[in-house]
Amino acid sequence: xxxxxxxxxxxxxxxxxxxxxxxxxxxxxxxxxxxxxxxxxxxxxxxxxxxxxxxxxxxxxxxxxxxxxxxxxxxxxxxxxxxxxxxxxxxxxxxxxxxxxxxxxxxxxx
Amino acid sequence: xxxxxxxxxxxxxxxxxxxxxxxxxxxxxxxxxxxxxxxxxxxxxxxxxxxxxxxxxxxxxxxxxxxxxxxxxxxxxxxxxxxxxxxxxxxxxxxxxxxxxxxxxxxxxxxxxxx
Numbered sequence: 001x002x003x004x005x006x007x008x009x010x011x012x013x014x015x016x017x018x019x020x021x022x023x024x025x026x027x028x029x030x031x032x033x034x035x036x037x038x039x040x041x042x043x044x045x046x047x048x049x050x051x052x053x054x055x056x057x058x059x060x061x062x063x064x065x066x067x068x069x070x071x072x073x074x075x076x077x078x079x080x081x082x083x084x085x086x087x088x089x090x091x092x093x094x095x096x097x098x099x100x101x102x103x104x105x106x107x108x109x110x
Numbered sequence: 111x112x113x114x115x116x117x118x119x120x121x122x123x124x125x126x127x128x129x130x131x132x133x134x135x136x137x138x139x140x141x142x143x144x145x146x147x148x149x150x151x152x153x154x155x156x157x158x159x160x161x162x163x164x165x166x167x168x169x170x171x172x173x174x175x176x177x178x179x180x181x182x183x184x185x186x187x188x189x190x191x192x193x194x195x196x197x198x199x200x201x202x203x204x205x206x207x208x209x210x211x212x213x214x215x216x217x218x219x220x221x222x223x224x225x
Binding site: 099 | 114145152153154155198200201202213214215216217218219221
């Protein structure tokens with residue numbers, strides 16, 4: 001399973017766009033990149049998943065360069081309620097030895 | 111569609127006791143995974159069940175065990191509780207199992223406090 005590296009924490013203000021980058025130099029050919037969001041005392045919630053280029057849904061966008069050694073989660077116009085921990089996972093995410101790293105703690109200020 | 115449910119939500123036990131936690135997956139999901147989350151270790155994989163069979167197990171002592179029933183509901187048991195077992199125990203369900211890229215749906219967790 002590819003190891004991931006993310007910033008430990010980030011601060012932002014309401015209304016700003018937030019980009020969280022995850023490094024995964026050892027990503028394998030079959031690996032997908034998945035991001036989860038977790039609020040305190042709750043289970044993680046799936047945000048977005050992608051394999052290459054760009055994926056967008058109603059919540060976020062995921063940018064993956066051609067070499068796939070990194071990925072960037074983009075949250076448009078964050079609000080206070082986006083304050084949470086964001087986890088980047090690479091590889092198997094179906095429960096089979098799923099590995100969550102330390103995640104990025106995003107704090108959105110008014 | 112109802113989400114993953116876990117019971118109880120909060121539990122206080124004494125060192126040496128045992129505890130059983132329950133998880134009901136989303137209807138139609140046959141894979142159930144369990145995780146332990148602590149401030150120091152983060153989210154750690156405990157084990158995964160699929161169609162009543164344990165598919166994989168994380169690096170936890172034998173005091174941690176689980177099972178899955180024919181209706182996909184799952185229970186995990188921790189025997190001889192230690193103070194370090196205090197954690198948020200999360201259950202996640204997904205349609206499929208094994209290596210892949212399946213979305214997992216997490217429950218709200220059971221907060222276990224061992225005194």
